[in-house]
Amino acid sequence: MILISCKGVAAVLLGRKSRLGKRVHEIRIGEKLHLTETIEDKDLLLYLGLTNDNNPLYIQHDYASDTPFEKPIVPTIMLNGIITSAISKHMPGPGSHIREQNITFLKPVYHYETIDFLLKVERVDRAENLVDVSVRGFNNEKQPIIEGLIKVYPPY
Template sequence: MNELNGYDIEDLEVGMTASFSKTITEADIILFAGASGDNNAIHINEDFARTTPFGGRIAHGFLTASTISAAIANRLPGPGTIYIAQEMRFVGPVRPGDTVTARVTVKQLTRERSRAVLLTICSVGDKVVVEGEATVRTTSRARREATV
């Protein structure tokens, strides 16, 4: 692993995995609503949210999914990685105070293009709440050395 650039494509192997965990706070939800403009009452109004099938407030799906981005950027492949695509399904709610763990696993590598396909799973405890797949461009020692 390159400390400044994460794992280069040359260092990655199918099956490698990493995770990132974050507790979703009230402040996270309110700040995300402000930053995104998504002020859906299911996220910010407890009285309304109690009338929904969830029975209370839930975090924004994309706030939950942002832990995937943190796992990719900070852990695997790490710094220098560029997101190309993300496919995901939201399969369960996340409530204020829940700790979300995003796990990324290398599924496929295209070394000549410095591309990796990663399985992406977010869980709260043993329950999957987001599942999907990301395509990223990684750093490459060969590309860095060719430019020196």
């Protein structure tokens, strides 16, 4: 039995069946998921440490101030991680798998910005067991910063 603790909650990974997300026949076009995330320095440092990514644009204020961004930005892969986590946890949920994703990052995200994400089911293909989920993200000023489409296999 392997235990992983995430934010103080232990989950059993082996030896017990986990709850699965919605199956394709339970998913309806128009279903939505709204979530809000704030990107903090501790999250950035954890990401940079795990990936050994030392891009100065992500953490060095002196370098970033000489770029068009003017200050450090959040790596887009971190934002992608928030989106894929929402797919895995909520829409359709545990047991699902992303087949394809097309995400455009319209504006940079800065440290300590709060991002509002909206995921919406756009298409359900029961024969292929495939769901299209659109994603949109907005920054503190309600400006669009992310848009895309994710093709997901719900749990079987």
